[in-house]
Amino acid sequence: MTHIPHLNALRTFLVAARHLNFTSTATELQVSPSAVSHQIKTLEEYLETKLFTRQARRMFLTKEGDYLFQNLDTPFRQISDAVEQMKSLRSSKSVSILCRPFFSSHWLTPRLRYLWTSYPNIDLNLIHRSSFTLADVDKVDLAILWGKGDWPDMESRCLVRGNMTPIMSRAMARTHGIPRTPADLQKFNLLHEESKLNWMNWLKLAGVPQVTGAGSMLVDDTNVRYQHMLNGQGIMLSSPRLLAELLACGELIRPFRLELEGYSYYLAWPKSRPMRVRAAKVASWLVNETECDTLEDTRPEARA
CATH class of the missing domain: 3.40.190.10 (Periplasmic binding protein-like II)
Known part of the structure; x- marks a missing residue:
């Protein structure tokens, strides 16, 4: 069996990949930022590749880091879920x-x-x-x-409306500008879910059904799609209510007020x-x- 590096280093990497901030990672793991840096360095030395890079005081995953995150995140969550579920059974x-x-x-x-x-x-x-x-x-x-909210065997209460609108990163706005009209989206890459249906419906609602974007990428995981958006690789549809704080501080930008009604949380x-x-x-x-x-x-x- 291939040797696997210390699991703490992999766990630290996964948390850091979600936060893209060593201080926030340290807070979640209840360790010092230097301990986080040490674990990441240990893993990078073992893999002989850089997993993170910094640009303009912001941290990003490298191509190798993104690959590792996509392939490890789900298995680690499943392990964590199994352990936590067993623990919860014994805790009233x-x-x-x-x-x-x-x-x-x-x-x-x-x-x-x-x-x-x-x-x-x-x-x-x-x-x-x-x-x-x-x-x-x-x-x-x-x-x-x-x-x-129409599950017959479930009681349910709405928490957050899931209406979607285009969201882009400040980094992309700096390099590509901000679309002023829905037709301008033809100049931008569009990030899709498993299918292009939501984007097609939003563009139709906006009166520009012919727009397909300069390029497109289908990404079935919302966190990974969000990471691509943060990296300036495209514009995604998301709920502005979930991202309200990042929109308020200018880290993210919503070019249009138009929202596509859909599911909610x-x-x-x-x-x-x-x-x-x-x-x-x-x-x-x-x-x-x-x-x-x-x-x-x-x-x-x-x-x-």
């Missing part, structure tokens, strides 16, 4: 939440410190998966689903199973953070 204090990594990074994670201030004795078990089924939801206390749990008191507290807290338009009848019923 734990509330498990299943959600997509992109939503967790941009909406859930920034709010958790406030949740812990309100409920310091509740442990959270966050399980991140890019895709999952309703059968997976039945194995956790709560799930954050992407859809229309919902907090959901099975109707067939009584919700534990701790889970109900977390659910109510999350719903109170909602950005959706309607808030009536939103507090989940707590049952022992």
Whole structure:
């Protein structure tokens, strides 16, 4: 069996690849920034290649780093999920939440410190998966689903409207300019999901169905697609509500106000199973953070 370097170095790399900031990585891992740098250096020396590069005070993944991240992220998440699920089964204090990594990074994670201030004795078990089924939801206390909220066997409360609009990085705006009209998108690379349908629908809504972009790339993972956008490799469709802070500070740019209506993010749990008191507290807290338009009848019923 091929020798595998210390798992701590790989874990540190994956966290650093998501944050693109060693200080934030150190905070999540509860180590010093120098310890993060040491782990990354150890891994780079083992692989004999650079995994990160810096440009204008910002950190980016190299081509090799991006390849390693795409191929290691899912297996490590699966290992982490399996371990954490086993731990949660033995902890009555734990509330498990299943959600997509992109939503967790941009909406859930920034709010958790406030949740812990309100409920310091509740442990959270966050399980991140890019895709999952309703059968997976039945194995956790709560799930954050992407859809229309019409699951017959689920109770659901809207958290964030998922209407999409073109989003670009400040780096791309500096090198390529900002499109002033939807027709200008013909000069830019467009980043797609598994298909081009959402972009086609947005362009049709904007009155320019003939626009296809200067180039296109299909990327099935939202985090990877977001990374390509940050690197200035194209414009992606995303929810401005998820990226509100980065848009407000100018790190990201939305050229147009037009939004394509679609799915939203919902907090959901099975109707067939009584919700534990701790889970109900977390659910109510999350719903109170909602950005959706309607808030009536939103507090989940707590049952022992």
